[in-house]
Amino acid sequence: MFFPHRFFPDRFFPHCSIVPPYLLRRLAAQDELSGAAEAARNALLHVPAFHAARAELSLLAPPGVRGATPAPPERTIYDARSLEKLPGSPVRKEGKPPTGDPATDEAYDGLGHTHRLYADAFGRDSIDGRGLPLEASVHYSKRYDNAFWDGRQMVFGDGDGEVFGRFTKSLSVIGHELAHGVTQYSGGLNYRNQAGALNESLSDVFGALVEQYAKQQSTAEASWLIGEGLFTDQVQGTALRSMKAPGTAYDDDVLGKDPQPDSMDSYVRTSADNGGVHINSGIPNRAFCLVATALGGNAWEAPAQIWYQTLTGGTLSPNTTFGAFARATAASAKELFGAGSAAHDAVRSAWETVKVKV
Amino acid sequence: MKITVQRSGGVAGMQRTWTVRPEPPEDTDRWQPLIEACPWDSVPGAGGSPGQPDRFMYSIRADQRRAVLPERDLTGPWRDLVECARAAAEQAAAQDPD
Numbered sequence: 001m002f003f004p005h006r007f008f009p010d011r012f013f014p015h016c017s018i019v020p021p022y023l024l025r026r027l028a029a030q031d032e033l034s035g036a037a038e039a040a041r042n043a044l045l046h047v048p049a050f051h052a053a054r055a056e057l058s059l060l061a062p063p064g065v066r067g068a069t070p071a072p073p074e075r076t077i078y079d080a081r082s083l084e085k086l087p088g089s090p091v092r093k094e095g096k097p098p099t100g101d102p103a104t105d106e107a108y109d110g111l112g113h114t115h116r117l118y119a120d121a122f123g124r125d126s127i128d129g130r131g132l133p134l135e136a137s138v139h140y141s142k143r144y145d146n147a148f149w150d151g152r153q154m155v156f157g158d159g160d161g162e163v164f165g166r167f168t169k170s171l172s173v174i175g176h177e178l179a180h181g182v183t184q185y186s187g188g189l190n191y192r193n194q195a196g197a198l199n200e201s202l203s204d205v206f207g208a209l210v211e212q213y214a215k216q217q218s219t220a221e222a223s224w225l226i227g228e229g230l231f232t233d234q235v236q237g238t239a240l241r242s243m244k245a246p247g248t249a250y251d252d253d254v255l256g257k258d259p260q261p262d263s264m265d266s267y268v269r270t271s272a273d274n275g276g277v278h279i280n281s282g283i284p285n286r287a288f289c290l291v292a293t294a295l296g297g298n299a300w301e302a303p304a305q306i307w308y309q310t311l312t313g314g315t316l317s318p319n320t321t322f323g324a325f326a327r328a329t330a331a332s333a334k335e336l337f338g339a340g341s342a343a344h345d346a347v348r349s350a351w352e353t354v355k356v357k358v
Numbered sequence: 359m360k361i362t363v364q365r366s367g368g369v370a371g372m373q374r375t376w377t378v379r380p381e382p383p384e385d386t387d388r389w390q391p392l393i394e395a396c397p398w399d400s401v402p403g404a405g406g407s408p409g410q411p412d413r414f415m416y417s418i419r420a421d422q423r424r425a426v427l428p429e430r431d432l433t434g435p436w437r438d439l440v441e442c443a444r445a446a447a448e449q450a451a452a453q454d455p456d
Contacts, residue, residue, distance in 0.1 A: 146368040148412040173369060180411040191411055240370045255372055278371020
């Protein structure tokens with residue numbers, strides 16, 4: 001199990017992990033925020049996170065609060081009963097035994113694994129950092145080939161039975177959906193073009209990490225596939241996407257070939273899919289995988305810390321480009337591990353490989 | 359007459375396209391009311407508001423008319439048109455695999 005405070009000096013996790021340490025440090029450096037600074041910060045950050053930061057500062061003294069660990073998850077799984085009305089009827093609440101319905105039990109376990117990664121690797125208390133109860137609806141609609149985060153909860157379809165089976169089968173997809181919630185609570189990235197592809201890539205990165213952490217797989221052992229096992233055996237393919245080798249996840253007569261590019265040389269310009277957010281995400285996905293491969297060991301350690309710090313550090317604008325994101329990861333690596341460290345070098349080299357200028 | 363529905367996005371990010379070419383006059387008479395029922399002039403075209411993460415985006419064409427709709431706006435006559443087009447295209451594909 002990975003406990004960040006064992007790996008990093010206290011300054012990175014000063015007292016409580018609800019608020020990004022980088023933000024806390026900046027806040028703590030200022031006695032009183034000026035009106036302008038406050039307005040700027042409100043624009044940059046999700047407002048509740050900001051208030052949480054201020055509340056944390058005022059709670060520095062009580063020893064009971066210091067070193068507080070994230071609370072256990074509070075899960076509820078609902079059955080939408082093939083309708084499109086959310087959330088449906090509750091079928092499994094926190095602490096209750098398995099129901100015997102695979103979709104319900106996979107969703108319950110998947111939410112638990114996701115909660116555990118954020119708690120153990122980042123000291124984050126649930127999706128919003130403040131113990132948000134986790135809710136998911138299964139059996140949404142009929143023959144529904146999708147899973148999504150609607151801004152408040154997770155939703156899973158059962159698949160059409162021809163191309164896709166049920167979407168709860170893949171832990172990386174469950175982690176992917178909840179990561180959209182984490183991105184949302186971290187200030188958000190507009191769901192279009194490069195910012196949208198980064199939004200998608202962050203969901204793939206943290207989705208893969210959830211799966212790797214649950215299986216205790218090192219970078220070398222991991223498949224780096226997103227959505228492995230979702231296809232029926234009628235489809236020629238192994239998964240929805242490959243982070244390690246974008247463009248190789250499937251090649252099927254009916255579905256066509258995996259369209260993901262693996263570098264900026266083959267960046268796809270399209271109006272479909274909000275500007276190709278699920279297509280061009282292959283580029284930053286591969287960059288993360290390259291960093292993890294260069295550093296070896298477990299991806300939920302140093303590589304994940306760099307990406308998490310970048311996501312939650314408050315420096316990403318809603319329209320962040322690949323280049324700005326690359327520079328932000330390099331800055332995070334430098335801040336966490338030092339200039340010229342192996343991690344800093346690995347990040348710069350990874351972006352160079354996928355042809356994104358740092 | 360030609361009706362094309364392109365569905366993109368979803369967590370899988372797989373683009374699916376369903377095309378129907380109704381033959382005049384019987385088939386076009388059947389499709390015309392479905393097309394006319396849709397409020398083509400009151401939805402944004404390409405470049406409208408982005409959808410929610412991982413939800414489908416629909417690009418719908420009926421001859422010269424076009425609409426781009428996020429999944430949550432695919433209701434009423436739009437949904438009827440899309441479901442009919444998909445069913446007809448899949449039926450045609452099943453009858454003629456090539």
